[in-house]
Amino acid sequence: MGCSLNTGPPLGKWSHGADQQRSGMRHAFDMFAGVMLAQRGHLFPWSPVCLAVGIGCYFALRVEPQLWVLITLALCGLITVLLSARVGPVFAPLLSALALAAVGFSLAGARAHLVSGPVLDFRYYGAIEGRIVAIDRSGSDAVRLTLDRVVLERMDPAVTPERVRVSLHGQQGYMEPRPGAVVILTGHLSPPGGSVEPGGFDFRRHAWFLRLGAVGYTRTPVLLLEEPGAGQWLFKARMWLSARVQAQLPGETGAFAAALMTGDRSGMGQGTLQTLRETNLAHLLAISGLHMGLLAGFVFAAVRFGLLLNGHTRHNWPVKKIAAAVALLAALGYLSLSGGSVATQRAFIMAAAALTAMMLDRRALSLRSVAMAALVVLALRPEALVSPGFQMSFAATTALVAVFEQVSLWQQGRQVPRWLNPVVGLVVSSAVAGAATAPVAMAHFNMLSQYGLIANLLSVPVMGAIVVPLAVLAALLMPFGLDWIALAIMGLGLDWILGVAEVIASWDGATRAIIAPDWQVLPLLAFGGLILCLWRGGGRAVGLVPMILAVVLWSQTDRPVLLVSDTGTLVGLMTEQGRGLSRPKGAGFVAENWLENDGFGGSQQEAAQRWPGTVEARIALSGLGDLEVVHLQGKRAVGRWSSCHKGQIIIASTPITLSGGCQIFDPTTLRSTGSLAFWASDTGIKMVTDRQISGHRLWHGMPKDDFKLASQTQ
Known part of the structure; x- marks a missing residue:
């Protein structure tokens, strides 16, 4: 008898297999290195x-x-x-x-x-004192003031918010809000609201980075305590220029001109803004690459042409570099005067890079300058990444630069009529910018402008040929009191743009409601688009894979069968005709966002008619699988209930205590959970809370015990 120690494969075969494995790894490494x-x-x-x-x-x-x-x-x-x-x-x-x-x-x-600061943690009513640091308009078309140096009645300064924002309703008397003025008013304040639905837009995070510790409103007149003092000269200059422009051009035309020249939109009505959004012309309001490029280009061309007219300067001065330097100073002034939004910062950095490159005899515009602008903006304001403005601005710019790089390569060695270049440039830029920004706009605003390309082709040339040059001319003529001449002609161009928007918005099918996508969709689209724009070589086509996957995921998006607001004042049930809302008025911002996210649109009054219950009594019962949902709106409705039973979900707008085995979501409970979403599945109904998704972050200001409660609520 004997035994063999050779229990594995022959040594030669093992060595051969190891060599093959090493060869495969070396080949993979060589491919990766290549x-x-x-x-x-x-x-x-x-x-x-x-x-x-x-x-x-x-x-x-x-x-x-x-x-x-x-x-x-x-x-x-x-x-x-x-x-x-x-x-x-x-x-x-x-x-x-x-x-x-x-x-x-x-x-x-x-x-x-x-940017951390105190955040109000209760509903406040009383005297509010502060200095005006910003003036704009709310979604309800009311003038809105942002105040700092806030003083609240019977509140310790250590826990008083650094800034509050108050909408002005009712009769406001004769006091005109002015930058830097110290005012006092009697109003309501509350903490910044949470997401309108789990996973939705988090206003608390947005307010945190704006240093807003409370938001609210007043229905009584604002009173002046102190005249504007020293400081805030840029803000004062903006508002002075805005008032002067609107005095020369009254109505929406003047408000449009003021928004373009100073970034002040407080004079524009919500109807005009909505019309511009529906026709994909709202980007003309944002002081971005179009405006900065047109202004810098006009100043550059005007200075260069003026210097070339003189023989001495034409032959002895570096005319091109001087024109670039003057244009850079003009762009810097425009940035300072316009308020410096994310889009304006990006546009200025790119314009500065292009003009500096001209002065250094380098290539003026490239993807490197776009990347440099993005790095600067993200380093200074990282929170801009999650904003629609940043995403749309850089999506459009990156796509435009990448496409025109390919167009310039295609034109090399080909004879293209010179008159055709501006026409092709206009059509291609409008189409590329629209295609790049459309997914972002649809995801954030749930709307597709189906005739946006036509509106842009009819409006952008007017903006470049008339509006922006005349705006620069008006600024130059203003010290002489002759700015009205340029503004009058500029107003004609703006009237044309507003007229185009109004006509196209009235066409049937001008807009299409879009369902809100899941969170994975936009990152996948962005990743695929970046590969298409930034990658070099044949692998660029791989970018289509994540983009196709994103489109598939978007097309399969499902919506919650039931939504509950974080205050318990509104409930939305999905029906065959669309989402039905439990009340026709109140909680309008929440209702509008729910309907937009569903991809149906429509008004809150129309949605209330779909609610399967008695709206007038503010009490409604609706079947939801094996569950019964009861919405109690108001103290009277709550007072009619003293008990409940298992299988019921009670949603109340005021605190309630009931006997029985039901689940209760009143303001006390909803403070811990946030808004609610109920999803239908094969295994039953699944509830998701806003706190489960958003978690415990600085801007929530929520004790960890509350976070644990919200996470455990099922």
Whole structure:
């Protein structure tokens, strides 16, 4: 008898298999190295993308990270950047990407802590004193004041919000709100509201980064306590210029002109704004790349032409560089005077990069300048990443630069009539910008403008040829009191744009309601679009894969069968005809967002008619699977109930105590859960709370015990 120790394959076969495995790994590495090396010189535009990934991860968290986590990630990012230079050209980009993501995460967290301040945690009614630092209009078309140096009756300054925003309703008397004036009023204040539905727009986060600790309204006149003092000269200059322009051009035309020249939209009515949105012309109001480019281009051309008229300056001065420098100063002045929104900052940085490149005899516009603008904006204001303005602005700019790079390559060696270039440029730019921004607009605003391209083709040339040049001329003539001449001609151009918007908005099918997508859709679309625009070589077509996946996911989006507002004042039940609402008035902002997210649109009054119950009594019963939902609106309705039974869900707008085995959601409970969504599934009804999705963050101001309660509520 004997035994063999050879229990595995022969050594030669094992060695051969290992060699094959090593050969496969070496081949895969060579392919990866070839891909990375092929991108050398074109990777910088991916830098803001990596930074944005880290910022996005911060905002996606459900629990606020500790400060030591932010500091550690920032240090690790810096160390990784130093190490990336030693690992060679293949892996250095990967380490740099990780470093930028870590830095982006830390930047967002640091910014959130930097803007922290007291937030009101109860409903306040009484005297409100403060200094006017901003003037705009609310969604209900009321003038709205933002106040700092706030003083509230019987409140400790240590817990008083740094800023509050108050809408002015009712008769306001004769006091004209002026920048820097200290005013006093009697009004209602409340904490910034939460998401209108789980996973929806979080106004608390938005208000946190605006340093708003409370929002509210008043129905009594605002009284002047102190005249405007020193400081805030830019804000005062903006409002002075806005008032002067509107005095020369009354009505919506003057308000439009003031918005273009100063960024002040407080004079524009909601009807005009809605018409511009429905025709995809609202971007003409935002001081962005179009306006900054037209202004800088007009100033550059005018200065260059003026210098070329003189023989001495034409032959002895660097005319092009001087014109670029003057245009840069004009763009800087426009940025300062217009309020400096995210779109304006991005536009200025790109214009500054292009004009500086001219002065240095470099290429004026490229994806690198777009990336530089994105890096600066994200470094200064990381929260801009989640705003529609940032997303639409950079989506349009990135797509335009990438497409026109390909167009310029195609034109090389081809004879194209010169007169055709501006026509092709207008059509291509309008189509590309519209296609790039449409998914973002549909996701955030739930609306598709089906004739937006036509409206832009009819309006953008007028904006470039008449409106912006005359706006610059009006500013130059203003010291001489002759600005009315330029403004009168500028008004004709604005009247044309407003007329185009009004006519096209009246066409049948001008807009189409779009259902709100799941959270994965926009990141997938953005990732695919970035690959198409930034990647070099044949692999660019891979970007179509995530975009197609995003479209499929969007088409399969489902909506909750039942929605409950975070105050218990409104309930929405999905019916065969659309969502029915429990009341025809009140909670209008919540109702509007629910209907828009459903992709149905319509008014709250129409939706209330679909509610399967007695709306007049503010009490309604509706079957929801094996559950029965009862909505009690008002103290009288609550007073009629003393008991309930298992299988019932009681939603009340005022605190309620009932005997029985039902689930109760009144303002006390909803303060911990936030808004509610009920989903129908094969296994029954699933409830999701806003707190389960949004979590416990700085801007929620919620004790951790409340967060645990909200997470456990099922």
